[in-house]
């Protein structure tokens with residue numbers, strides 16, 4: 001079950017040191033595929049065909065990596081981010097990018113109504129003080145025929161459930177357990193715990209869930225991570241891709257859940273894709 005904590009004040013001081021992506025293959029492959037998927041969804045037509053340059057907003061964009069890739073595809077790309085440190089790192093690494101990164105908070109976006117074709121948010125919604133307020137803002141700033149795309153870590157993934165089960169057995173057998181936070185436990189800087197039932201509540205009255213897809217299986221499950229690192233590169237990549245293909249159709253079990261939303265306005269044309 002998803003749990004929410006009472007609303008807090010927005011976190012304005014996220015540091016690049018808090019962003020631990022992991023160097024093992026399971027993490028490297030996941031983040032690469034996640035970024036590719038988000039950039040493709042940000043720039044594709046809702047029907048899934050031909051990319052057309054549009055206006056894209058990346059909310060809580062961190063260093064602006066995705067926003068910069070989106071700008072490189074010819075879109076007007078704007079990132080909004082609460083932490084000056086993250087904005088500074090992005091500008092320092094890629095001063096040449098056409099993406100515009102501005103300081104702001106997700107719950108009160110500094111943009112006019114209906115000003116973006118896509119609003120995307122990758123791996124950040126669980127950090128927000130009020131994720132539902134952000135979703136209302138996303139619905140406000142997205143165009144009538146636009147889409148809102150959210151990627152969220154799944155704390156009820158097959159990997160989290162397996163990890164918890166193995167840990168439960170260790171407790172029973174009184175085997176040593178690590179002293180650090182275990183990967184299925186909610187990090188301190190998260191305000192909600194993501195899973196599929198929680199994702200389904202996100203639209204409120206403002207947005208309708210068009211489709212939901214998963215990404216990656218068994219991320220951070222220790223025996224799987226060890227196996228991927230031990231395999232020759234090509235075999236590891238193939239195994240990861242095969243499991244990812246299973247995850248795409250099974251968001252409930254996947255490591256990341258990507259949900260795609262459209263506005264609920266009564267005069268929005270009926271849904272065309274599944």
Ligand SMILES: C[S@@+](CC[C@H](N)C(=O)[O-])C[C@H]1O[C@@H](n2cnc3c(N)ncnc32)[C@H](O)[C@@H]1O
Pocket residue numbers: 010011012013014019059060061062063065080081082083086104105106107121122123124127128129
């Ligand atoms: C885990 S990082 C993800 C960054 C980026 N989306 C990525 O995938 O690389 C979470 C980001 O959310 C930002 N953040 C947290 N709360 C925010 C808020 N209320 N409004 C805007 N940004 C926020 C943090 O400063 C941090 O850069």
